[in-house]
Amino acid sequence: MIKLIKSTFYKEENTKKALIQFISSAKKLSFGQECEKFERNFARYQERKYCIFFNSGSSADLVLIQALLNLERFQKDDKIGFSAVTWPTNIMPLIQLGLRPVPIDIELDTLNISSQTLQKVLQVTSLKALFITNLLGFCDDIDAIKKICDEKNIILIEDNCESLGTVYKGRKLGNFGLASTFSFFVGHHLSTIEGGAVCTDDRELAEMLKLVRAHGWDRNLNNYQKKLLRKKFGIHSDFYESYTFYDLGYNFRPTEINGFIGNYQLKYIDEILQKRNANFIKLAPILYKKTKQYYPIKFDHIDFVSNFAVPLICKTEDFQGKLRKKCKNKIEIRPIVAGDLTQQPFFRKYMPFCANNFVYPNSQIVYKQGLYFGNNPDLTEEEIKEIIYVFTEK
Numbered sequence: 001m002i003k004l005i006k007s008t009f010y011k012e013e014n015t016k017k018a019l020i021q022f023i024s025s026a027k028k029l030s031f032g033q034e035c036e037k038f039e040r041n042f043a044r045y046q047e048r049k050y051c052i053f054f055n056s057g058s059s060a061d062l063v064l065i066q067a068l069l070n071l072e073r074f075q076k077d078d079k080i081g082f083s084a085v086t087w088p089t090n091i092m093p094l095i096q097l098g099l100r101p102v103p104i105d106i107e108l109d110t111l112n113i114s115s116q117t118l119q120k121v122l123q124v125t126s127l128k129a130l131f132i133t134n135l136l137g138f139c140d141d142i143d144a145i146k147k148i149c150d151e152k153n154i155i156l157i158e159d160n161c162e163s164l165g166t167v168y169k170g171r172k173l174g175n176f177g178l179a180s181t182f183s184f185f186v187g188h189h190l191s192t193i194e195g196g197a198v199c200t201d202d203r204e205l206a207e208m209l210k211l212v213r214a215h216g217w218d219r220n221l222n223n224y225q226k227k228l229l230r231k232k233f234g235i236h237s238d239f240y241e242s243y244t245f246y247d248l249g250y251n252f253r254p255t256e257i258n259g260f261i262g263n264y265q266l267k268y269i270d271e272i273l274q275k276r277n278a279n280f281i282k283l284a285p286i287l288y289k290k291t292k293q294y295y296p297i298k299f300d301h302i303d304f305v306s307n308f309a310v311p312l313i314c315k316t317e318d319f320q321g322k323l324r325k326k327c328k329n330k331i332e333i334r335p336i337v338a339g340d341l342t343q344q345p346f347f348r349k350y351m352p353f354c355a356n357n358f359v360y361p362n363s364q365i366v367y368k369q370g371l372y373f374g375n376n377p378d379l380t381e382e383e384i385k386e387i388i389y390v391f392t393e394k
């Protein structure tokens with residue numbers, strides 16, 4: 001069976017050995033130096049000023065929205081556009097925190113929002129922000145999307161949990177908006193078992209993200225930032241200063257175990273991404289260009305595709321059904337992310353008007369006719385041959 005996820009980490013044996021040593025000698029395992037080192041390392045890797053490390057990608061999504069509300073850059077009831085094909089916890093925070101999510105259909109040949117699908121929505125409604133999802137290592141014309149957002153004062157934020165390492169027009173995905181989120185869950189590009197991050201160049205936002213991550217207090221800010229905050233709120237007592245809660249927060253801190261693994265795995269990030277990209281380059285021309293049973297997916301406009309799974313959109317539901325049978329006990333497959341989010345029970349419950357009155361045809365096709373299999377850095381040549389055979393055999 002070719003599994004979606006082969007291992008917990010890249011170089012699993014070495015990583016586990018190093019982890020055992022780390023745990024047995026560490027003086028502290030709750031949030032500390034390893035996490036902060038990972039934040040510096042990951043910010044450098046992503047070419048952003050700040051990285052804030054969380055216990056999951058979902059927490060990163062939620063905290064980003066809460067932080068923008070705390071800073072009053074978002075107001076309750078603001079309309080926020082999102083990709084109709086994404087992960088539920090990308091948009092649940094919008095509902096939970098009293099914003100109005102506005103679904104935007106994706107393009108079938110890139111699986112992403114394009115400037116055209118965005119423009120269509122902007123003809124009928126205005127948006128305060130666009131929370132775009134860079135799906136499965138792909139993007140459409142995100143540079144044109146950014147231009148529209150800049151012109152119309154729409155705050156662009158990116159959920160980059162599925163596209164760490166993709167480069168479009170010389171720039172890494174995750175670096176087009178004000179901030180971007182990442183997931184380090186097992187099977188993603190880089191695993192810390194569970195983990196996530198927000199990257200940004202905005203100092204004020206980075207500070208607020210740290211505050212929201214931990215209870216709303218200031219303990220993870222630097223001394224200068226603490227001093228300013230304490231002065232602003234008139235906190236002059238060393239008895240109370242560590243127990244003052246400045247704004248709405250949660251507790252979504254990662255542990256030193258996650259931090260250590262992140263630093264260890266980050267040494268291999270280029271190798272991991274190169275291997276996944278090499279697999280993709282072997283598979284994609286055959287599956288997308290030579291095979292008529294699938295809608296082709298465009299990727300020539302992307303400098304470097306970095307995905308952890310390869311999507312296929314069948315031309316008919318019947319054919320998708322046949323493939324599901326064929327893959328049983330051979331290749332582990334699953335629906336594409338969460339399909340058309342507007343049709344998921346949670347969305348229908350909380351956003352019935354939106355779910356019942358609009359259709360997102362391409363997102364529907366992706367849900368009903370799509371599937372994906374894993375693109376693991378340790379896929380063997382035999383496994384690649386088997387994948388090609390199963391998905392191209394007539």
Ligand SMILES: Cc1ncc(COP(=O)(O)O)c(C=O)c1O
Nearest residue numbers: 056057058087090161183184185
């Ligand atoms: C687009 C997207 N956003 C957010 C998440 C949530 O990440 P996590 O599983 O780390 O909570 C995922 C998870 O796979 C995802 O695919």
